Amino acid sequence: MDARHPSSDPSPWMPFASRRRARDEKREAVLRTAVQLFLEQGYHRATLNGVAERLNITKPALYNYFRSKDEILFECWALGQERVEDCIAEIDAGNGTGLSKLRKLIQGYALGMASDFGASLVRFNSHDLTEANQKIARAGKRRIDQAFRNYVSEGVKDGSIKPCDVKLTTFAIVGSLNWIGHWFKHDGALSAEAIASQFSVQLTDGLAKTRAAKKITKKKA
Amino acid sequence: MDARHPSSDPSPWMPFASRRRARDEKREAVLRTAVQLFLEQGYHRATLNGVAERLNITKPALYNYFRSKDEILFECWALGQERVEDCIAEIDAGNGTGLSKLRKLIQGYALGMASDFGASLVRFNSHDLTEANQKIARAGKRRIDQAFRNYVSEGVKDGSIKPCDVKLTTFAIVGSLNWIGHWFKHDGALSAEAIASQFSVQLTDGLAKTRAAKKITKKKA
DNA sequence: CCCGTATATTACCCACGAGTAATAAGAAGT
DNA sequence: ACTTCTTATTACTCGTGGGTAATATACGGG
Structure with missing residues (x-):
């Protein structure tokens, strides 16, 4: 589907790097979804449950990427x-x-x-x-x-x-x-x-x- | 201090009217205080307890004049x-x-x-x-x-x-x-x-x- | 002076949603 | 296959603050 896991590459850091990249992509995805929801519904009406739901995950999963709701807001x-x-x-x-x-x-x-x-x-x-x-x-x-x-x-x-x-x-x-x-x-x-x-x-x-x-x-x- | 209670006025509606006016003044005072607090702290950070406190009353007293917090916001x-x-x-x-x-x-x-x-x-x-x-x-x-x-x-x-x-x-x-x-x-x-x-x-x-x-x-x- | 209404207080409820264990599942490395 | 690290889930806590019920107090009218 994509070149995220180039098993042909012999570098031992490559898998690690690719995982990091996947993580950053997910972080960004959270931010994109969050900012959209915040803009649509307003920061306080929008809930982290709502953000998570749009990403097909659950709220606590978000805490792998951000420390708090206001941190998400700040990064947006x-x-x-x-x-x-x-x-x-x-x-x-x-x-x-x-x-x-x-x-x-x-x-x-x-x-x-x-x-x-x-x-x-x-x-x-x-x-x-x-x-x-x-x-x-x-x-x-x-x-x-x-x-x-x-x-x-x-x-x-x-x-x-x-x-x-x-x-x-x-x-x-x-x-x-x-x-x-x-x-x-x-x-x-x-x-x-x-x-x-x-x-x-x-x-x-x-x-x-x-x-x-x-x-x-x-x-x- | 003011002419809010003109006992010299014989009209039986006058006391009523004067009380209404006092009521409206209080309503306005609530709105003025509320809008200030909302602007200072943001609508959600500002609490009705805070509004009441500034008026030297308690929160439930506000409900004599308004049905809800968002009604106050709306009237502002x-x-x-x-x-x-x-x-x-x-x-x-x-x-x-x-x-x-x-x-x-x-x-x-x-x-x-x-x-x-x-x-x-x-x-x-x-x-x-x-x-x-x-x-x-x-x-x-x-x-x-x-x-x-x-x-x-x-x-x-x-x-x-x-x-x-x-x-x-x-x-x-x-x-x-x-x-x-x-x-x-x-x-x-x-x-x-x-x-x-x-x-x-x-x-x-x-x-x-x-x-x-x-x-x-x-x-x- | 007493009564009724308006207005205030105290003490409470409770919904909501952020944040937190405890734990499971999945992939990477050995 | 076994271990480990990451990432996710379920089930929970809990602070906060809007809103309410019961009740007290002040005030004008008869």
């Missing part, structure tokens, strides 16, 4: 967070104007929000995490917010974005994007990609300092 | 909803371009979001309501969303707003506004009014079809 959150942070890292590695970076981040973040793990960043209540994990989550949120703000103010500096209140502008953009996590449906009329590219244009529409926009500003001034 | 939601719907009614009663109506709604909605009851529209999980109340909440959300869409498409028709994807534009605006409910703090640097007026301008900035904007559109075309 973490996967969504990771994806966004990877996106930020990629943007930071490249170059471009503040505006182009901002657009990339908007696009990446929008795509994230259209996924289950991404939506968990905004659909779950941070109070359901342990105190320690709440701190981690807050720090993560901060880093993302900071990235947005950095790109905006960078854009203002390099002239690609017209002067604006960085904080409020960021809030407005992030808000629009977060909302995707609440209304997006995979079976809807709009694909995630379409939304992402639309938003990356639309949300920066009034922000870009084009030649034409410059003219207007000067006219007004 | 309803108060926030009502406020927005009042705003919509007011706008619909007056006249103006689609753009000016949209700006009024943005302003009103932003102000709402900066209040506890308004924030409850977006901070609480609809799954914590009864099936019946979920339907009511969904219908309410729909009405608000529809108002936004109506004003936008009205604006496009009357020429105050430049042609755009009504649905996505609305989502973007509503998203920005809803996000206020998550980050606004009463003791923060920005007042609710400042945010509301800022957003009413900023969110419609790229939307308004000014003469200058018209020129750009024609240039591009």
Whole structure:
């Protein structure tokens, strides 16, 4: 069925490695199922029995992979967070104007929000995490917010974005994007990609300092 | 202290009325305390014992005013909803371009979001309501969303707003506004009014079809 | 002054679901 | 085949908190 047990491979670690991989796959399967159920029914209404049932196992089996329900919640959150942070890292590695970076981040973040793990960043209540994990989550949120703000103010500096209140502008953009996590449906009329590219244009529409926009500003001034 | 017991009033219904009013005030006090606690700790972490404690009463006393915890939640939601719907009614009663109506709604909605009851529209999980109340909440959300869409498409028709994807534009605006409910703090640097007026301008900035904007559109075309 | 109603309290119930033994089954290695 | 480690199951505990029954107290009206 698959190449998970390549008996032809003589390496004595291979069987071990393959078992580890199977384990990780199961862990991921749990997370995927859990996040779906959490999103469908809400974290508290969703029970671990329910999660287990969907996986055709029983609740205690889950405890081979996770220590507690809130740990599952946290790891769902973490996967969504990771994806966004990877996106930020990629943007930071490249170059471009503040505006182009901002657009990339908007696009990446929008795509994230259209996924289950991404939506968990905004659909779950941070109070359901342990105190320690709440701190981690807050720090993560901060880093993302900071990235947005950095790109905006960078854009203002390099002239690609017209002067604006960085904080409020960021809030407005992030808000629009977060909302995707609440209304997006995979079976809807709009694909995630379409939304992402639309938003990356639309949300920066009034922000870009084009030649034409410059003219207007000067006219007004 | 107050005129709640006007013994000078001969009307036999007056005492009754005054007691009703006291009752309603207590009901409201419960809701105010409850919504605060729900927002602080999350609906599930917050207990009715906790709510009662803050009011210097005990849990069963709450059941003189509400049938269940989720009824309290619902009424908090309803108060926030009502406020927005009042705003919509007011706008619909007056006249103006689609753009000016949209700006009024943005302003009103932003102000709402900066209040506890308004924030409850977006901070609480609809799954914590009864099936019946979920339907009511969904219908309410729909009405608000529809108002936004109506004003936008009205604006496009009357020429105050430049042609755009009504649905996505609305989502973007509503998203920005809803996000206020998550980050606004009463003791923060920005007042609710400042945010509301800022957003009413900023969110419609790229939307308004000014003469200058018209020129750009024609240039591009 | 007494009665009836509204409103509060104390003391309880109990459903629910997270988490935990105790234990069985299955595969890997020898 | 025997052992061992992993992974799963059955059957259970138990804390929590929403909700209730019985009851006390305050207050306005006759």
